[in-house]
Amino acid sequence: MDTFSRILPLLPLRGMVIFPGMVMNLDIARARSLNAVNAAMRHGKKILIVSQIKSETEEPELANLYRVGVVAEIRQMLKLPGGAVRILVEGLFRASADRVSEDAEGGWAASFTELSARTLPEEGLELETLRRMVISEFEKWVLLGKKISPEVLLSFKDNPDAGVVADTIAGYLDVNLKTKQLLLETVSVKSRLEKLYEILHKEMTISELEKDIAQKVHQNIEQNQKEYYLREQIKVISQELGDAEDVHAEAEEYREKIKALPLPDEVLKGLNKEVDRLFKMPPMMAESAVIRNYLDTVLDLPWGKYDKNGFDINKAARILDKHHYGLKKVKERILEHLAVQKLAKTNKAPILCLVGPPGVGKTSMAVSIAEAINRKFTRVSLGGVRDEAEIRGHRRTYIGAMPGRIIHGMQKVGCLNPLFLLDEVDKMASDFRGDPASALLEALDPEQNHAFSDHFIEYPFDLSSVFWIVTANTSDTIPPALLDRLEVIELSSYTEDEKLNIARLHLLPKEMEANGLTRETLSITSGAIRKIIRDYTREAGVRRLERQIAKLCRKVAYRIVTAKETDAKVTVKNLTDYLGPCIYLESDMRAREEVGIVTGLAWTSVGGELLKVEVLAAEGKGGMTLTGQLGDVMKESARAGYTYIRSRYKELGLKEDFYDKTDIHIHLPEGAIPKDGPSAGITMVTAMVSALTGRVVKADLAMTGEITLSGKVLPVGGIKEKMLAAHRYGVKTVLLPERNMQDLAELPQKVREDIHFVPVTHMDEVLKLALKP
Template identity: 50%
Template sequence: MTSRQTERRSIPLLPLRGVLVFPGMVLHLDVGRAKSVRALEQVMVEDQEIILASQVDLSVDEPAKEDLYEVGTLAYVKQMVKMPNGTTRILVEGLKRATIEQFNENDEYYDVSITIPEQSSDVDDEKATALMRTVLKQFENYTKLSTKVSKDTLKSVQDVDDPGYFADLVASHLPLQIKRKQSLLEAFSVEARLEKLLEILENEREVLGLEKKIGQRVKKSMEKTQKEYYLREQMKAIQKELGDKDGKGGEVEELRSKIESLNMPENVEEKALKELARYERVPASSAESSVIRNYIDWLTSIPWSEKTEDRLDLSHAEKVLNEDHFGLEKVKERVLEHLAVQQLTNSLRGPILCLSGPPGVGKTSLAKSVARSIEREFVRISLGGVRDEAEIRGHRRTYVGAMPGKMIQGMKKAGVMNPVFLLDEIDKMASDFRGDPSSAMLEVLDPEQNNQFGDHYLEETYDLSNVMFITTANQIAKIPAPLRDRMEMIHIAGYTELEKQAIATDHLLPKQIEAHGLTKQDIQIREAALLKVIRYYTREAGVRNLERQIATLCRKAAKMIVAKEKKRVIVTEGLVTELLGKPKYRYGKAEEEDQVGTATGLAYTTAGGDTLAIEVSLANGKGGLTLTGKLGDVMKESARAAFSYIRSKAEEFGIDERFHEKYDVHIHVPEGATPKDGPSAGITMATALLSALSNRPVLKEVGMTGEMTLRGRVLPIGGLKEKSMSAHRAGLTKIIFPKDNEKDLDDVPESIRETVEFVPVTHFDEVIAHALGGVIDERE
């Protein structure tokens, strides 16, 4: 009855997760693993046959022999298509059962040796017919109980005559676990396969019978719940007739009167009343009831018409701004301009200001002062680290725990439609797979759109046009261009030494004295002592660290007074060192004497400006150029451009024309752990290099900034104000800068312009004249 001839061959393997293919089956498979894709590519150029084997453990990404069932299916790959999402979709047809004997060495894909037993039916025709009829009858009973198998499937099974193919076809339509399907695949005997299939169908039919009984019990339970709901509704109707307003009925009436009194826009009021009607119908025990109630609560807690009246008094506003902040004239002037226009027109959409500058310069506190000056409510929202668009626009109500976005939450907190809304750290927003919140902010900050702001939770538009938005940022470059275009930029560069002294005296010191439980009679900080703290214990554009140092002095004084060491503490220059320790910084980083091969550059940082010493050393060699100091690509290119320029002009500068063949040049920028980048160090590097090659010192009092071309032209730079302040702080008395930046001199504080000489230049020859004391005509 049975004849077996074993065929042995080597063939690529495709491991399957959660799928098993029987002989005779045709189905689509999605393939994503690199090894599997390479195996498919291999079979497509050969005979298009592959062995399919199911994994024992679905979590294994790189299965070994022990992770796969030994018996698989030899299949024919009929079609292979690359999908847009990177996966590969194939159409396969199962051919024969096969046993995996061993894994062959192949790093590209799984290559295995298999045996394929060729077999005819091992059961006589009469017994096969009897078994098939019994299986078919059980399969018909199964389809009556199960909704997972269609009548068309049953009809297709009835038309099959071959016992082996019949067994495989029935097994493929049963929703069985892979382990049970594998047992059918491993049954090479047709008789054993049919008997095992009969046993499985008997078991599945019993399970389906139990499921039906359980379903009937659940249905009876649901009918009981519906009956209770009907009785509750009857009870509510009776209570209403009796005038009993307690419970949900009274709550609904209270909400309805609140909605009608809020003066909402017509479409919003209609929406709120519609949701209230739904809330009234839904049982209190239902989960939907709390969702609707939360939504109604949000609609009724947001201001729809309430506004505060602006105090359009310019003198009062100016007085408040000057009380709270020293300096910052441009910002104050802009706020006063806004108030003046509003006073004349009585209608002006809120401006969108962006206060940019280093940390600690008073951006956030300035926004509070603006709100106080015009007597508006103030709301602050921090955007640092926000990376989900839903935090701006809100979540849709279909999500569990949904709520409105930060804008609507802020409006609820303000309680009016025209607050001063501070969006802090707008440059710190990020984007990922949850969306781009900076794009969602476009609608918020666009005066042409924000009167129709759409929040996903509210599902109705909200008017933000009356809000005065103020944003803050440390670095404007990190704000996306479309968003930046919708804001009016006001840059706060930082404070001069005199401004810091005034801020400390008028604001920081009184604040810290009060915070530490002291009075002006308990502690006094002399002017010279305060200046010492500013110069030797802080180095920043703002005043945040200065406030910390003043707080430290107040704590030390409080300890002395409590310990009865002193009744009154007078902080002098000498006592500052005793209380704060040795100075943390050296005031004035300028060189103490003229140096050969060292030039002082001026840099712009996120904390304001700083000085940058650039050093050049020469050593006997073959013209190598070494750059150190953790320099960025742009700064490295500036160094190479300076090197090329000096080399091309060697004869004019009176230096050895063959220096690039005799010396190795090393350019170093100290503080090597700090990343540095930008083109503005070009003339500084060229000056230091020329100084080293000509053995002429660079004047110690000179600082410089400017980008340089290969022709020696000096190009404009940014941040002149911050760089000038750092040069002044470092004790430099002369600043060389590009002539194209002369327009920026107006931004430099007058106190700096009076003490520092500003030298505009257009060519490197002019830089040499001021930095090296004259153009070099001959070698010395």
């Protein structure tokens, strides 16, 4: 190998390799490269060109340069706008950069060693063979459609110098920089031709594959163009017929939506079948609208979509306490559920049934629970629902068919794990259209609701991750099969103290904000709030209390706007100025010592209530009259009690034939309200004995209990609600069955302190305690 040393300016190139014999235009813009070009123009127009290892580097270091390059001659130089230049260079020979240094102008200069190969005489025949093989392979490669003119071959095909042929072909190849640099660094002509043949053979294989793929793509494109042309023809025909709707494009849109959803195989197959029907169906057919409605509904469901609902149990407890005062039992149950979820890592949610009178916060509690556990909330009201299709949906064969309320709720909420509230479940009814309560069984059964079947959807839908909450005013009217699937949590009536705190913490701030009032413009004392509770509302919940507070705020706002006052301080003394006369007077709430009038305790759908039983005994023929909308059970209790009185006439001081000469009239006021149940049994007997004997009933006393013919007092239900009602009305003593004493543990401490509870087992005890001698 002949070598000689020189020093030339060094020019780094990005993304290309120049071979000896190549003539190429180069645009130079980097400052270091411009300095190298200027230096070369001053010293013989020779320059050493090497390639960068990493083409993306803007300002390369010496470590980022290949050491083998080409010495080239600058034939022309043209200045471009912006300070850049364009040079025409011709590669002369290979060279290796030995030592690189920076010159005075900021460019690079390098000493180099020329790299030239010697060919031995015995290699001549072998080189000629390789030369012809490489030219032949390159000619095939060009004919495969490369953007190289076949006339290029004429410029070097007959050149006997195998090295020149190899470098010329290498310059035309569309291979990566690393491969071209490898060819440049291969000094031996034989090795260079072998590598070049190997590269050409590989490129030929790739080119043939590209050609085959291109032909297949071209055929597919032709088929697609043919289908497109036919579809356009159908579209034009449809437009001419007055139907401009493109059913086929719509079908393709449906297919894309189906493909994008994580649908079960059964659903996927069925929906694609429906799309095929729509595709083949004439647009004017009525059934196409049915199919569209069906597809839109099914595809709008949250298939496979779960909302992230991470929660912090302490934060959840704070949210529940913030939004609701009291309701300790409900909050404890929710927090227990969250604790179980945290430990068990399960999505299986319970089905809670919040049972309580109106206004105690059942629905708002469900909203607070959703916020506490970070779940989306959706609600369906079932009050008055009597059609099974409201729950399960209609069959698609009916005109106007639609999915049931549960599927509609899931569609609206957009995820598979929301908190779903079924409100007023006790107010559903059944008739010839089916039993909606029975339709709920599948949705609320943890063993079945992973595959809930809606008649409209027709495919199983997973409801197992839904957190169900059901509300009802009473559990008595919920069908037993449905009630068996629910975990009932009782929400009892509020005490006066609880209502006071709810008013101060929640209702008053809410209404003041709604009516544009502030603490500076309105202040209300605790005594005034208590008076509103006692004299203006009689309820288990706080709805009437909220309405009275809203009325008070409106009155204050009106007075401020009309400049009658700048602020208002509401007290017990001036409360009537804002709310008017008291609705419920103190005398109505407290019983007086009277003959034949006894206060009973009853449970209603709106909570516990006091029940006044009035009995009048008059001369007659032994008849019994019952008025006041009494039910069958209550009438039977009255007759059983009267029989007990007849059996005890001697002990009670009555004449033996009193029942033949005395008429009994039992009346319960508020006759427009139906009343039924055995709880007033001892109350009616006490009132009848008082009327027959003329003995006075003690004041501030109430009672509840069922009576038998022998005079035994049996336990009754709704004790907590009844005792809260007694406390609300200021009753001081309550007689109740002995077996109901255990139910008093659920009462608030203040109620147990304010009321004297007397257990009784027999009617004789009741009469002794209730009647004065």
